[in-house]
Structures are given as C-alpha cells and as structure tokens.
Amino acid sequence: MTYRNTKILIVCMLLLGALVLAQDTDIRLPGNNQGYEPEQPIAFSHRLHAGELNIDCQFCHYGAESSRHAGIPSASVCMNCHKTVTAKFDTVLIERELAEVEGRDPRRIISPELRKLYDAVGLDENLQPTAEGGTPIEWVRVHNLPDFVYFDHRVHVARDLACETCHGPVGSMERMRQFADLSMGWCVQCHRDTPAIPGGPAEDHASTDCAACHY
Numbered sequence: 001m002t003y004r005n006t007k008i009l010i011v012c013m014l015l016l017g018a019l020v021l022a023q024d025t026d027i028r029l030p031g032n033n034q035g036y037e038p039e040q041p042i043a044f045s046h047r048l049h050a051g052e053l054n055i056d057c058q059f060c061h062y063g064a065e066s067s068r069h070a071g072i073p074s075a076s077v078c079m080n081c082h083k084t085v086t087a088k089f090d091t092v093l094i095e096r097e098l099a100e101v102e103g104r105d106p107r108r109i110i111s112p113e114l115r116k117l118y119d120a121v122g123l124d125e126n127l128q129p130t131a132e133g134g135t136p137i138e139w140v141r142v143h144n145l146p147d148f149v150y151f152d153h154r155v156h157v158a159r160d161l162a163c164e165t166c167h168g169p170v171g172s173m174e175r176m177r178q179f180a181d182l183s184m185g186w187c188v189q190c191h192r193d194t195p196a197i198p199g200g201p202a203e204d205h206a207s208t209d210c211a212a213c214h215y
C-alpha cells in the first residue's frame with residue numbers, strides 16, 4: 001500500500017469515527033444548517049452596511065485574501081465610523097430640527113444598538129472612556145464546518161470567486177444567515193465544474209482528492 005493510500009484510509013477511518021461519535025453524543029452535524037440565522041448580540045445589518053452604504057466586504061473581513069479565515073471585525077473597525085455616527089441619520093435630523101424650534105443645542109442621540117457597541121469598547125454616555133473598560137462583543141458563529149474538513153478562503157478569493165457565490169445575497173440580509181448547505185456535494189460539485197487553471201479545460205478541474213479537504 002502506498003503512503004498516499006494509507007493516508008486516505010486513515011482519513012476515512014477518522015471520519016467514520018467522528019461520525020459515530022457525533023451520532024452517539026448527539027452533536028449536531030453541520031452541513032444541513034442551511035438558512036441558520038441566529039440572533040446576534042447587536043442587530044448588525046449587512047443590508048445597511050454592505051448593501052445601502054456599499055462598504056466593501058473586505059474592509060471588515062480583511063482576512064479573506066490573506067488567511068484561512070475571513071475573520072469577524074473587532075469593535076475598533078466599527079469605531080472608524082461610529083465615533084461620529086451615534087444613531088441613524090434621520091433620528092439625528094429630527095433632533096436637530098426640534099432643538100432649533102426649542103432654541104437649544106441639539107442633544108447627542110445614541111441608538112440602543114450602538115449603545116451596546118460603546119459598552120463593548122468601554123465608552124460612557126458622553127463617549128468618554130470608562131474606568132472599567134469594555135467587554136468584547138460575542139458574535140454568534142453562523143457557519144460551522146466540522147473540524148475534519150479543511151477550508152481556506154485564500155485559494156478561493158485568489159480565483160476571483162465573489163463572496164456572494166458562496167454566501168448569497170449578503171447585501172440584502174438584515175440578519176446574517178447561512179446561504180449554502182456547506183455539504184460535501186456542494187464543495188465537490190463546484191470543484192468538478194471549475195478548471196484548476198483559470199480558463200483551462202474543465203476536465204483538469206479543481207481538486208476532488210479526499211486529502212485536499214480532509215487531512
């Protein structure tokens with residue numbers, strides 16, 4: 001038996017083991033979580049930020065091109081804008097008009113959702129640093145491939161696959177949801193259909209070797 005075959009056999013045995021274990025212990029196997037749309041600690045809207053405001057995906061997910069994980073931005077990335085944007089523009093305008101009518105200075109309006117962001121970076125109601133500091137936002141993971149699958153954003157982004165090919169119409173999602181089923185069939189189907197070299201012959205396609213995705 002060649003080294004390679006041995007490796008594949010070991011991979012298969014490990015996978016079967018993982019499957020048995022998962023069934024025994026009732027761990028939810030990902031792959032059929034299509035549509036999973038968990039509530040998040042802050043009602044962050046991709047529709048607003050990526051859609052309406054048209055902020056580039058990689059402004060926030062800057063890992064996608066250079067590392068395995070696209071990454072979730074830290075609150076400091078949000079603060080680039082939210083140091084000054086403390087509520088929706090409409091709300092701020094209404095307060096400005098009211099203040100003018102009432103002959104006073106407009107009050108700073110902080111929306112409840114953005115208040116949570118300021119708590120996370122440790123800013124008080126006047127946006128001054130608090131003594132206690134902040135607590136990181138605990139975003140709930142939406143996509144969860146099992147540990148025995150290897151996925152890397154780099155190779156895919158380098159091939160100019162748009163984020164939306166795999167993540168769907170993110171610019172219209174009020175709350176993030178899992179678009180694809182993330183099944184093995186989904187991965188392998190695209191690998192079979194996509195030439196290994198851009199513009200190359202389809203029979204010379206992206207890898208379908210077990211060991212490419214399972215090690």
Ligand code: HEC
Nearest residue numbers: 044049050055056057060139140141142143163167170176
């Ligand atoms: C202003 C920053 C920002 C921009 C721009 C942005 N995102 Fe996000 N993204 C986030 C944050 C914060 C989360 C975590 C909260 C959530 O899931 O909504 C997230 C979550 C995600 C997730 C789910 C991650 C997981 O938990 O599995 C995907 C996929 C994603 N974004 C894709 C995109 C794509 C594609 C674009 C561009 C069309 C984009 N994002 C633009 C900030 C951003």
Ligand code: HEC
Nearest residue numbers: 057061064069070071072143144145151156161162163166
């Ligand atoms: C070929 C399909 C594909 C493409 C293209 C793709 N993703 Fe992903 N993305 C995935 C898969 C699969 C996962 C789940 C990975 C895991 O659970 O380890 C994922 C997970 C994520 C996550 C959460 C976990 C992490 O890696 O940090 C974010 C955020 C994300 N993608 C953003 C993006 C953005 C932004 C782009 C475009 C620049 C993009 N993705 C392009 C398939 C893709």
Ligand code: HEC
Nearest residue numbers: 043044055073077078080081085087088089090111113114
């Ligand atoms: C490039 C600028 C920019 C970045 C970066 C950005 N935002 Fe925003 N965000 C805005 C603007 C502008 C608005 C208000 C849009 C409006 O007037 O409707 C907004 C609105 C919001 C709202 C809605 C506020 C309300 O009153 O309901 C929330 C919540 C929010 N952002 C959270 C975040 C989080 C969390 C991050 C970081 C992951 C982030 N934003 C990053 C520009 C940004």
Ligand code: HEC
Nearest residue numbers: 149150151155159165186187190191194196206207212213
């Ligand atoms: C929409 C198409 C598409 C989807 C969906 C997709 N891939 Fe890919 N994948 C590609 C392309 C294109 C390449 C690059 C092929 C090349 O350049 O040789 C690639 C390359 C890879 C590589 C590197 C292979 C090597 O031998 O270097 C791995 C690993 C990989 N993908 C894993 C996955 C996994 C795991 C999934 C599913 C969770 C997935 N891919 C889903 C298109 C896709």
Ligand code: HEC
Nearest residue numbers: 015030031149182183184187188191207208209210212213
């Ligand atoms: C392009 C990536 C890719 C390739 C190539 C690939 N797999 Fe998978 N495989 C996956 C993903 C993603 C999952 C998890 C999806 C799920 O649980 O439905 C998975 C799950 C599995 C499972 C767990 C059972 C299941 O369906 O959940 C086994 C066993 C398995 N693969 C064996 C193999 C073997 C054997 C090969 C080679 C013939 C192979 N895989 C090639 C991506 C791949």
